[in-house]
Amino acid sequence: MVDQGLAARYQEVQERIAQACTTAGRGRDEVTLVVVTKFHPAALVRDLVALGVEHVGESRHQEAVAKHAELTDVPLTWHFVGQLQSNKARAVADYCQVIHSIDRESVVQKLATLDHRIDGFLEINLTGDPGRGGVEPEHLGALVDTVLETPTISLQGLMAVAPQHEAPEAAFERVLGMRQDVLARAPEATDLSLGMTGDFEEAIHAGATHLRIGSAITGNRPVAP
Numbered sequence: 001m002v003d004q005g006l007a008a009r010y011q012e013v014q015e016r017i018a019q020a021c022t023t024a025g026r027g028r029d030e031v032t033l034v035v036v037t038k039f040h041p042a043a044l045v046r047d048l049v050a051l052g053v054e055h056v057g058e059s060r061h062q063e064a065v066a067k068h069a070e071l072t073d074v075p076l077t078w079h080f081v082g083q084l085q086s087n088k089a090r091a092v093a094d095y096c097q098v099i100h101s102i103d104r105e106s107v108v109q110k111l112a113t114l115d116h117r118i119d120g121f122l123e124i125n126l127t128g129d130p131g132r133g134g135v136e137p138e139h140l141g142a143l144v145d146t147v148l149e150t151p152t153i154s155l156q157g158l159m160a161v162a163p164q165h166e167a168p169e170a171a172f173e174r175v176l177g178m179r180q181d182v183l184a185r186a187p188e189a190t191d192l193s194l195g196m197t198g199d200f201e202e203a204i205h206a207g208a209t210h211l212r213i214g215s216a217i218t219g220n221r222p223v224a225p
């Protein structure tokens, strides 16, 4: 039996996504929902699959690799959305088909040694704080060029998390500006991974193609161990 609270929250988020697509004049099929399941057990992921979920996102390698091992029998696309250390990059690419958080050359160099191809997004740091995940906007162009020289990464587009103290509309607008520069170099890299529980409707209006939604669907995360 699928948890009824989970089923109801999933249904409600799906309705809100459909509604936002309608108001934005976009097709629902232009938007991929990635359900972020960090801190939640494999059993919850199984429930999500029963509800029709096809894409899940994880942010911590240690936890994700164990969960993936319990779920090899279910058809899912795995997305890595959290900060990625270069020494974990190859291991993450073993079970994740999509990495949203490529943000530095050292990660690209590790991914360059893979014997298979992965889909990659470049994460932009919108906070102005260099300690946070994501490439600083002024270094984005150079990172795009490096990724374009890396045959094992298929560059999909840009990913960002809206900073807490900025309206999401304004933050997403900045990403759209950077995307123009990226498209000049990489016309295929049209995707936008934007939008979480607090701002996915704004993200759909801004043109997001991938939503990374956690707690609105999963409920509150258990406290981090």
Ligand SMILES: *Cc1c(COP(=O)(O)O)cnc(C)c1O
Pocket: 036, 038, 059, 081, 082, 161, 196, 197, 198, 212, 213, 214, 215, 216
């Ligand atoms: C946890 C997380 C999400 C989902 O966050 P919610 O606010 O729970 O929807 C999305 N993106 C990243 C990078 C995350 O770490």
